[in-house]
Amino acid sequence: MRHLILALFLASPALAQQIETDLELVLLADASGSIDADELLFQRQSYATAITDPAVVMAIQNTLYGSIAVTYVEWASNQATVVDWTIIADMDSATAFADALIGPPRQASGSNAIGAALLYGMDQIEGNDITGLRRVIDFSGDTMANTLGPAITTSRDRVVAAGITINALPILRNNDFRSNSGLVNLYKQNIIGGPNAFVMPAMDGPAFTDAIRRKLILEIAGTVPNTAIATALLQQIP
Numbered sequence: 001m002r003h004l005i006l007a008l009f010l011a012s013p014a015l016a017q018q019i020e021t022d023l024e025l026v027l028l029a030d031a032s033g034s035i036d037a038d039e040l041l042f043q044r045q046s047y048a049t050a051i052t053d054p055a056v057v058m059a060i061q062n063t064l065y066g067s068i069a070v071t072y073v074e075w076a077s078n079q080a081t082v083v084d085w086t087i088i089a090d091m092d093s094a095t096a097f098a099d100a101l102i103g104p105p106r107q108a109s110g111s112n113a114i115g116a117a118l119l120y121g122m123d124q125i126e127g128n129d130i131t132g133l134r135r136v137i138d139f140s141g142d143t144m145a146n147t148l149g150p151a152i153t154t155s156r157d158r159v160v161a162a163g164i165t166i167n168a169l170p171i172l173r174n175n176d177f178r179s180n181s182g183l184v185n186l187y188k189q190n191i192i193g194g195p196n197a198f199v200m201p202a203m204d205g206p207a208f209t210d211a212i213r214r215k216l217i218l219e220i221a222g223t224v225p226n227t228a229i230a231t232a233l234l235q236q237i238p
Contacts, residue, residue, distance in 0.1 A: 021087060022063035023220060024132035026121040030141040030171065031074035031108040040074075040106055042208070043140075044082075047072065048098035050213040057091050059220040068220060069130045072101055075117035075141075077110030077148055085128050114141065114191070115156075116149030118166065122159045136194075136219050140169040140202070144186045156193050165194030169202050169215055196222060 029043050050056060051070070060068050067089035072082045082104050086097045121137040137159065146152050159166055168187040187199050198218070202211035 019069075019087065019129065020065060020131045021067045021069050022060075022065045022133050023068040023222075024125050024128070024130055024135045025068055025070045025219060026124050026137045027070060027072045028117055028121045028137055028139045029072065029074050030076075030143075031080075031106065032076040032112050032141075032143070033110060034142055037106065039204075041102075044072075044101050046209040046212050048101050049209050050216055051088070052091065052094045052098050053213050054091075056213060056216050056220070057088075057094050059217045060088055060094075061090065063220060064133065069128070069132060070097060071124055071128075072097075073117075073121060073124065074106075074108040075113065075120070076108040077113055078108050079113075079117050079120040080107030081124065082107065085124075085130060087130075111147045112141075112143055112145040113148040114139075114144070114146045115152045115154060118152070118155040118159050118191075119150065122162055122164055125164055126162065134222055135164045137164060137166045138169065138215065138219060139166055139191060140171060142171040142183075144183065144190065152190050156191060160193040163194075165197050166192050167197055167215065167219060168192050168199045169211060170199065171208070172201050172203050 027047060029047070031040055035043070060066070067087050069085050069087055070083075071085045074080050074082055083097060083100045086093065086100070088094050088097055118137065118139065121139070125135050125137075144152070156166060168191045170183045170187045172183065184199055184201050192199055200211055200215045200218075202208045
């Protein structure tokens with residue numbers, strides 16, 4: 001039945017307006033000047049690897065509707081949608097999203113506009129034709145700089161007031177959590193908000209992909225890292 005619903009959604013624009021799913025998820029990834037071309041590609045590959053991980057696909061299929069809606073956006077001075085809203089319900093649809101993520105050229109660049117990025121993420125959720133039981137922005141970045149646009153906390157408060165949760169993945173440079181703990185605390189204080197909001201730090205390099213995978217599982221399940229449910233879910237990851 002899930003496969004039939006997905007096929008109908010893809011085949012008919014009229015039916016697309018009627019789609020219901022468990023989660024509307026905006027993956028809001030840093031593409032500012034601190035992220036070079038290799039790092040940008042690595043981030044995309046990491047999200048592609050994570051979204052097609054069997055544990056992530058299993059978490060999706062274990063939701064009430066057996067599906068989630070995902071879009072991938074990169075932010076800097078401007079914001080750009082790299083992969084538009086996609087219904088993911090199985091490995092095939094997850095793989096299609098991952099394949100679409102790798103190809104497009106860089107579309108966002110420049111300095112930092114975190115407040116504007118959060119509002120752009122909200123607009124993507126409120127402007128789609130999808131009804132999700134939960135709505136989440138998954139923000140990642142390596143800075144708190146906000147040189148353009150509205151203030152971060154003002155934007156966060158608007159997003160949360162719209163019923164959208166913001167989670168954050170601070171990217172920690174040099175694989176040193178202690179020296180980067182200030183960024184983690186700033187993300188907790190200024191960026192996250194809404195029901196079950198949480199911060200999950202990610203070291204750069206290979207650990208980044210694993211952090212994304214863990215974060216996706218928690219967001220799909222609608223839980224937070226320090227709960228018994230979250231611990232049980234994460235223990236299932238090989």
